[in-house]
Amino acid sequence: EVQLVQSGPEVKEPGESLKISCEAFGYTFTAYWIGWVRQMPGTGLEWMGLIHPADSDTRYSPSFQGQVTISVDKSKNTAYLQLHSLKASDTAMYYCARFPPNFYTGDNWFYPWGQGTLVTVSS
């Protein structure tokens, strides 16, 4: 079964940094992109970026470029989302999801999704 398992909930103070993980099971990790999506409380989905585990090719949403870092460890079948200098407005659920190989030719679907990692930033 194809599955993405994310790290657990986090509570951080403003100014701290955080790295969320997303471990993949049940498929060839290096064959698909992994994407990250943010969902702030009570709001919709926002695409943050994608990484291809085979070569670490990374694409960021202009809204998140410079604000986050997406990385991958092929040896662990795991992708990461690093959030820098956290603010209260970073409080959100963060999802990872598998994305098809043909990103540059327009494929667009996220399946499956991880269970989400709730990040709370509060002093």
Added chain:
Amino acid sequence: QPALTQPASVSGSPGQSITIVCTGSSSDVGGFNYVSWYQQHPGKAPQLIIYDVTKRPTGISDRFSGSKSGNTASLTISGLQTEDEADYYCSSYTVSTTLVFGGGTKVTVL
């Protein structure tokens, strides 16, 4: 402001059909046949229900169907059931090689 526009809410009675529209531009929805739709129940992760405008993943009910005309994509739910009450999001590939989501539509079954 989401790049794709969806109605905030749509409602219908059990057994009826409803349609959710997703309006973009020639730079996204209108330029590519790569629109996907997601269903999200409260407290749950989103689930893919339509991809490539009209295709359904294995296991998704044929009561869900997708279409596109110009810069507007549509998701139709036929034979509405109480379990269909959820939030629905569209997504499109863009000419800038990025992805965008719609703002989401809350479906209420009356």
